[in-house]
Amino acid sequence: MPSESVLQHMEQFGPATVVKRCRGYLYVKFADPHVVPHVRATRHVVEGAALTVEPVRAKKKEWYCQIDPQFPVRVRRLGNGIVHIQNMISMEMQKRLARRVLLLGESPAGFYRPSFEGRQMHLSTFCLGHHWDTVSHTYTAVRSDSDGLPVLALPEDLMDLAAGIQHDLNQKRQEKMFPEMLPEACIVNHYTAEGSLGLHQDLDESSSSLDKGIPVISLSLGCSARFLFTMGPSETSETQSCVLKSGDIFIFGGPARRLHHGIAKVFPRTTPKSLQADMEGRPGRLNLTFRQVM
Ligand SMILES: O=C(O)CCC(=O)C(=O)O
Numbered sequence: 001m002p003s004e005s006v007l008q009h010m011e012q013f014g015p016a017t018v019v020k021r022c023r024g025y026l027y028v029k030f031a032d033p034h035v036v037p038h039v040r041a042t043r044h045v046v047e048g049a050a051l052t053v054e055p056v057r058a059k060k061k062e063w064y065c066q067i068d069p070q071f072p073v074r075v076r077r078l079g080n081g082i083v084h085i086q087n088m089i090s091m092e093m094q095k096r097l098a099r100r101v102l103l104l105g106e107s108p109a110g111f112y113r114p115s116f117e118g119r120q121m122h123l124s125t126f127c128l129g130h131h132w133d134t135v136s137h138t139y140t141a142v143r144s145d146s147d148g149l150p151v152l153a154l155p156e157d158l159m160d161l162a163a164g165i166q167h168d169l170n171q172k173r174q175e176k177m178f179p180e181m182l183p184e185a186c187i188v189n190h191y192t193a194e195g196s197l198g199l200h201q202d203l204d205e206s207s208s209s210l211d212k213g214i215p216v217i218s219l220s221l222g223c224s225a226r227f228l229f230t231m232g233p234s235e236t237s238e239t240q241s242c243v244l245k246s247g248d249i250f251i252f253g254g255p256a257r258r259l260h261h262g263i264a265k266v267f268p269r270t271t272p273k274s275l276q277a278d279m280e281g282r283p284g285r286l287n288l289t290f291r292q293v294m
């Protein structure tokens with residue numbers, strides 16, 4: 001739902017301003033703090049959808065309301081060292097990220113179709129920071145398994161994003177769930193509706209990074225997908241699954257750093273409406289995985 005519609009609705013209670021939009025929540029401040037109890041006691045329907053209004057702790061005597069129950073941030077612990085955070089990335093950020101990543105993907109060292117063990121993979125990919133060579137299974141400075149071009153740098157704002165996700169998770173959980181990951185590489189995958197990725201482990205980062213359980217942080221944009229994961233080889237241990245939607249984060253680290261995981265299916269035409277225009281050059285699903293290589 002656009003911020004403008006919510007703001008317009010709230011202005012019936014008096015002058016209001018949008019203070020910030022953060023991780024799917026809209027923070028609205030009222031010029032007259034006395035209206036807040038009234039606003040909270042009212043049932044709100046905007047563009048046919050119900051809104052709940054939650055109080056934000058009074059900060060420096062400023063009062064405002066937190067609105068947008070449609071996309072609450074939810075931390076789901078799916079196992080020891082496995083976390084799925086729903087709706088962590090706000091729509092504004094998703095839009096900006098999709099445009100940024102797709103633009104990088106159009107450069108000469110952008111998207112290409114890799115092969116793995118002699119077979120073409122069902123996705124397109126490019127790397128930032130370090131290139132993951134699908135033939136030698138090592139991280140390299142040039143695209144040694146394809147065109148030999150130097151890998152694109154990992155932009156600072158994307159490093160900050162990965163650091164921010166870890167910071168926000170620690171704050172939300174009031175504990176440090178994983179050792180800190182210094183983002184050195186980001187693998188960007190693009191899946192069409194026919195795309196998939198077989199069960200595999202991410203084992204090509206340094207053995208010290210793996211042994212310390214330094215997490216892999218995955219961010220999804222665009223179409224939803226069925227994500228499979230299992231702690232052991234798939235024949236012996238139970239395979240779990242979850243749906244990763246646009247704006248979700250999935251993290252595996254600690255004792256689950258060697259998690260077997262893959263993408264079973266991309267659900268066609270599930271990109272959120274407000275993101276469709278930003279992804280029209282490459283509709284489907286984008287996934288970014290941040291890793292500490294050393
Ligand atoms: O697309 C995803 O969610 C997973 C990607 C992945 O596992 C990888 O690039 O190693």
Ligand SMILES: [Fe+2]
Nearest residue numbers: 200201202261
């Ligand atoms: Fe992976």
